[in-house]
Amino acid sequence: MPAERASKLGHLEVIKCPLVQKLCKNFEDPDYTPKSSNAVWQKLPNKGQELKIVFSSDGSLQTIEAPQPPYKAIAFVKTALMKLDQYAISKLDKEAPNPFALRDIMEHSALFHSTAFPLRHVLIQGKTIYNTVREIIYESVKDTGLNDALDGAMMNTLKWIAYDGWSPEPKDHLEEFGCPHCHQNKATLPFGEERGQCPNCGGEIFITDLFGLHLAMQEDYAPNQVASDYMSVSETLMIFTPIKYYWENNREIIRDCLFVKDGPLSLRATLAKLSAPIRRFFKFAKENGFDIAMIGQEKTGAFFDHLQLIGQNAPSGSIFIPDNSYIRNEVQHSNLLGVYGSDTNYGAKVFVKYNDYHKMVINVPTGERGEFVEHPSISNLIAIDNIIATLPKILSNRYEGALLPVELANGIASLSTYPSAKVLELFSQTLTKS
Ligand SMILES: [Zn+2]
Numbered sequence: 001m002p003a004e005r006a007s008k009l010g011h012l013e014v015i016k017c018p019l020v021q022k023l024c025k026n027f028e029d030p031d032y033t034p035k036s037s038n039a040v041w042q043k044l045p046n047k048g049q050e051l052k053i054v055f056s057s058d059g060s061l062q063t064i065e066a067p068q069p070p071y072k073a074i075a076f077v078k079t080a081l082m083k084l085d086q087y088a089i090s091k092l093d094k095e096a097p098n099p100f101a102l103r104d105i106m107e108h109s110a111l112f113h114s115t116a117f118p119l120r121h122v123l124i125q126g127k128t129i130y131n132t133v134r135e136i137i138y139e140s141v142k143d144t145g146l147n148d149a150l151d152g153a154m155m156n157t158l159k160w161i162a163y164d165g166w167s168p169e170p171k172d173h174l175e176e177f178g179c180p181h182c183h184q185n186k187a188t189l190p191f192g193e194e195r196g197q198c199p200n201c202g203g204e205i206f207i208t209d210l211f212g213l214h215l216a217m218q219e220d221y222a223p224n225q226v227a228s229d230y231m232s233v234s235e236t237l238m239i240f241t242p243i244k245y246y247w248e249n250n251r252e253i254i255r256d257c258l259f260v261k262d263g264p265l266s267l268r269a270t271l272a273k274l275s276a277p278i279r280r281f282f283k284f285a286k287e288n289g290f291d292i293a294m295i296g297q298e299k300t301g302a303f304f305d306h307l308q309l310i311g312q313n314a315p316s317g318s319i320f321i322p323d324n325s326y327i328r329n330e331v332q333h334s335n336l337l338g339v340y341g342s343d344t345n346y347g348a349k350v351f352v353k354y355n356d357y358h359k360m361v362i363n364v365p366t367g368e369r370g371e372f373v374e375h376p377s378i379s380n381l382i383a384i385d386n387i388i389a390t391l392p393k394i395l396s397n398r399y400e401g402a403l404l405p406v407e408l409a410n411g412i413a414s415l416s417t418y419p420s421a422k423v424l425e426l427f428s429q430t431l432t433k434s
Pocket of ligand 1: 187198
């Protein structure tokens with residue numbers, strides 16, 4: 001392996017160089033303490049009430065790639081929604097949950113959905129990967145689940161969000177999006193429809209083309225990003241499914257619920273077509289007297305890393321909402337102009353520290369566009385009092401800042417353990433034998 005050897009020798013040469021030695025000496029700074037940041041921590045609100053029902057959603061993704069050419073690739077995606085009530089929460093041991101208690105909860109309170117995408121070099125008779133993946137996205141959102149458990153709920157939720165189904169004046173057609181056939185930004189569907197014809201070229205379009213995932217695909221190639229974007233959409237539809245249900249059937253129950261999504265309350269790039277209607281919904285619900293308690297929890301990424309820097313010196317029992325300039329300068333270290341996340345996000349970034357062991361980054365809806373981060377205030381965060389009162393009851397003691405419902409949803413959604421990655425690999429080998 002000549003290339004490898006060369007690079008290792010080169011590495012040694014670099015270390016010998018006097019300039020590099022001098023520079024590296026300066027890099028070492030054993031007395032480094034994080035400079036006190038400009039974060040303005042405030043006391044945690046303490047007037048809230050504990051929410052008695054907690055829903056959580058999570059997803060996982062496993063891409064299986066053949067190690068030899070032509071590198072066939074299939075992605076498996078699984079998402080889960082679970083419900084925990086106060087009784088179930090109180091019965092769970094926060095250090096080491098009893099596996100049987102967990103099994104009972106999962107059997108009765110969890111829904112999951114799984115699907116698979118051919119990404120590259122997988123043959124589907126008479127069809128391109130481009131159209132196959134589009135159809136799979138559509139059929140997957142329509143999934144009825146095992147034993148019809150899901151009952152097509154994700155599709156109904158998607159229509160409810162995309163057409164403003166919650167509004168007294170829903171949209172009479174979908175907001176125009178890029179057509180997968182003529183590529184003009186003229187594709188739309190009339191109210192309530194799932195599929196139809198592009199008004200411009202007459203090609204068949206699905207409501208799920210609205211996500212624009214086809215923009216990143218070619219005839220016989222789909223990037224891995226398509227699968228992770230689908231997962232993100234599915235997790236979002238999952239967590240909004242109980243909201244839609246209660247909104248239509250028993251609205252008062254929403255006042256007792258906390259909705260927890262793993263990851264930020266954000267939909268990247270073209271998926272952001274859903275962020276605007278979601279923000280409108282939170283605003284509408286609030287104006288009609290329903291403060292819906294939802295959080296997204298970030299356990300990785302720039303904001304989480306930043307919390308590790310500033311959280312140590314923050315007082316216990318405090319909350320910090322970064323404004324736009326703080327996010328641009330201290331978290332992103334970027335010169336980007338404009339308001340952070342104003343198109344993609346439907347929640348504001350919030351740092352919370354209960355004590356030295358339990359601190360976290362959560363996203364909380366405000367119902368506003370990103371302009372909110374110009375002048376953030378705790379009072380803009382929807383249902384923050386109840387959220388802050390509830391989180392200590394669902395903290396898991398297994399990991400720092402971990403939330404029990406997310407851990408459980410993750411256990412259901414996890415593809416690396418169930419079914420095992422090995423099984424998926426075997427399964428995909430049979431699938432792709434042609
Ligand atoms: Zn068209």
